[in-house]
Amino acid sequence: MLFQLTEEQLMIQQAARDFAQNECLPGVIERDEQQKFPREQIMKLAELGFMGMMVDPEYGGAGMDTVSYVLAMEEISKIDASVSVCMSVNNSLVCYGLQQYCTEEQKRKYLTPLAQGRKDGELYIGAFMLSEPEAGSDATSQRTTAEDKGDYYLLNGTKNWITNGGTASVYLVIAQTDASKGSRGINVFIVEKNWPGVTVAAKRKQTRYSR
Ligand SMILES: Cc1cc2nc3c(=O)[nH]c(=O)nc-3n(C[C@H](O)[C@H](O)[C@H](O)COP(=O)(O)OP(=O)(O)OC[C@H]3O[C@@H](n4cnc5c(N)ncnc54)[C@H](O)[C@@H]3O)c2cc1C
Structure with a gap:
């Protein structure tokens, strides 16, 4: 080869x-x-x-x-x-x-x-939202839920460490639709930044470590 x-x-x-x-x-x-x-x-x-x-x-x-x-x-x-x-x-x-x-x-x-x-001439990028304050390496322990309300899903949860989080227009949000199924009950939702209920929190201040 x-x-x-x-x-x-x-x-x-x-x-x-x-x-x-x-x-x-x-x-x-x-x-x-x-x-x-x-x-x-x-x-x-x-x-x-x-x-x-x-x-x-x-x-x-x-x-x-x-x-x-x-x-x-x-x-x-x-x-x-x-x-x-x-x-x-x-x-x-x-x-x-x-x-x-x-x-x-x-x-x-x-x-x-x-x-x-x-x-429309403006920056348009996406973010991938998996990590949470209590879920990093073990992604399946994420707690964001998505409840089926018939003609829409209601998402509840908090994500952090999200690259492009403050700038993105579209988010792929990882959420649990059926807790009884564990990791198999996790799905991905397309969420637009401007949809009602979406809040982008202030960026956490960077900590510098020195030896
Ligand atoms: C630059 C950057 C960009 C990121 N962007 C995104 C993003 O766009 N979207 C997103 O969802 N997340 C993002 N993250 C978050 C990233 O995915 C998490 O930081 C990662 O999953 C680790 O989680 P944690 O920081 O909570 O560390 P922890 O999971 O708490 O791990 C801490 C330490 O413990 C070790 N550890 C964990 N579990 C075990 C185990 N079972 N056995 C042995 N050792 C273990 C790890 O190796 C690590 O050294 C980003 C992180 C960084 C640094």
Whole structure:
């Protein structure tokens, strides 16, 4: 087997390397110190097609392969881990799930603008909400519930450590629909930021540890 990058993969790697140097490096320390969301960088990544790299072009994606995605992630992570984690969540946790498991209607409505990283000229990205104050590694101990109310579900719970949490327009929320089924009673709900009852709490102040 030949482990060699294709010409296209090499081009994507170089584009990501250039992007990291030119767009991420300037101000990376200041953004980190100020805990500032890298909005400008994410908007530009969207223009490059890097927010929905593996999504089918039919749904607004770039239709690239997984290796290309990993190469781009590697290059951007070398310079700015904050930009790369925002990018990775939109690509993998959000767009991948929508592409694999959603209905055609949901794909048109949510996946297409998320893969493009914009809607009506504004930044449009997603977040994946699993972790809770009492549920991290053991994700099945999450307590958010989704109650079937007939023509809608009522969700109750709190999520934290959510990448893109304050900026995303769409959330994939993990919730328990049937506690008696344990981990098999857990489902995912698409929630829009502007829906009634959704509250984004203040960002927790970053703690710095020194040796
Ligand atoms: C940069 C970043 C981005 C994140 N983004 C998201 C996001 O977008 N969405 C989201 O839902 N979550 C997100 N998270 C949260 C992340 O998924 C959790 O931090 C992770 O699941 C670990 O949970 P925890 O922090 O509560 O640690 P804990 O689960 O409390 O673990 C603490 C320590 O105990 C160890 N440990 C835990 N269980 C066991 C065991 N059974 N045996 C041995 N050791 C064990 C762990 O390895 C770890 O060292 C993010 C976290 C980070 C750091």
